[in-house]
Amino acid sequence: MLIGAGQVSRELAPVWKHAGHDILQVVSRTEASARPLGEALGCPWTTKLTEAAGALADAQVVVVAVTDGLIAEVAEGISAMVSPTCVMVHLSGATPLDALPGPRAVVWPVRSFNPKAGNVPLEGTPTVIEASDASALRVAQTLAQAWQGDVAEASGTQRAAAHLAAVMADNYANHMLAEAQEVLDQRNLPKTLLRNLVLGLTQGGLNGDARERQTGPAKRGDEATLERHRALLPQDMQDVYDALAAHIAKRHHP
Numbered sequence: 537m538l539i540g541a542g543q544v545s546r547e548l549a550p551v552w553k554h555a556g557h558d559i560l561q562v563v564s565r566t567e568a569s570a571r572p573l574g575e576a577l578g579c580p581w582t583t584k585l586t587e588a589a590g591a592l593a594d595a596q597v598v599v600v601a602v603t604d605g606l607i608a609e610v611a612e613g614i615s616a617m618v619s620p621t622c623v624m625v626h627l628s629g630a631t632p633l634d635a636l637p638g639p640r641a642v643v644w645p646v647r648s649f650n651p652k653a654g655n656v657p658l659e660g661t662p663t664v665i666e667a668s669d670a671s672a673l674r675v676a677q678t679l680a681q682a683w684q685g686d687v688a689e690a691s692g693t694q695r696a697a698a699h700l701a702a703v704m705a706d707n708y709a710n711h712m713l714a715e716a717q718e719v720l721d722q723r724n725l726p727k728t729l730l731r732n733l734v735l736g737l738t739q740g741g742l743n744g745d746a747r748e749r750q751t752g753p754a755k756r757g758d759e760a761t762l763e764r765h766r767a768l769l770p771q772d773m774q775d776v777y778d779a780l781a782a783h784i785a786k787r788h789h790p
């Protein structure tokens with residue numbers, strides 16, 4: 537049983553189906569998302585939880601794949617409709633396990649599901665799981681197995697830290713890349729000029745030795761270059777650049 541037919545559900549639900557899981561019904565807020573996913577999976581779909589009462593009562597597992605801020609509210613709304621042994625699952629790195637009632641688990645694939653995120657395969661994706669008890673843990677392991685997830689069982693505190701790390705590594709690094717591309721674009725230079733640098737950056741991430749591959753004027757303490765860079769940056773990026781340069785210097789010359 538699947539609640540929410542967003543980016544993640546659209547990619548994971550067919551994989552679960554392919555792995556042999558019987559998806560009883562899809563519920564989502566609007567027909568525009570519920571219908572195509574239900575049709576693709578060959579199962580009933582609805583926008584009303586009341587119309588899903590039968591499937592909810594029969595479900596062994598309910599995956600609550602809605603926006604993080606709505607997980608607790610949606611789960612609370614269906615808690616009286618599911619069987620006491622039904623395991624509720626959410627897919628969020630940032631949301632506490634306790635947002636769900638009863639037997640519960642988290643299955644968080646540590647990957648971006650943004651269609652613009654590139655062709656990073658789902659198969660083998662590192663996946664953080666957490667569960668309230670042994671049977672919910674087995675459900676989480678089975679769901680992650682559908683994409684041969686590289687599973688790490690974590691406590692809520694560990695998962696919160698892992699989510700912070702993911703945001704820093706993906707969202708913040710991507711923001712810096714976007715700003716760097718803008719610097720190039722504004723001077724009519726191709727954004728792809730950074731291609732091999734970006735490959736090196738990701739290689740450092742894959743090898744786990746990002747700290748060792750740090751280079752650049754901030755690490756060298758090259759104040760003249762830092763000053764020239766500041767002059768080229770828009771005002772609102774100068775503070776960010778200074779803060780990062782100071783932090784790099786502190787880490788490498790404590």
Ligand SMILES: NC(=O)c1ccc[n+]([C@@H]2O[C@H](COP(=O)([O-])OP(=O)(O)OC[C@H]3O[C@@H](n4cnc5c(N)ncnc54)[C@H](OP(=O)(O)O)[C@@H]3O)[C@@H](O)[C@H]2O)c1
Nearest residue numbers: 540541542543544564565566569601602603627628648649
């Ligand atoms: N996106 C990622 O890269 C990523 C990565 C790992 C984990 N996750 C986690 O995966 C979960 C889903 O994220 P997402 O990116 O798929 O979100 P999303 O694209 O924003 O989709 C959320 C879906 O929930 C539906 N929805 C919202 N309120 C609802 C309600 N009250 N009842 C039923 N359906 C409702 C929305 O319906 P409508 O389409 O009709 O508005 C939408 O289809 C989140 O917990 C997120 O943290 C996301």
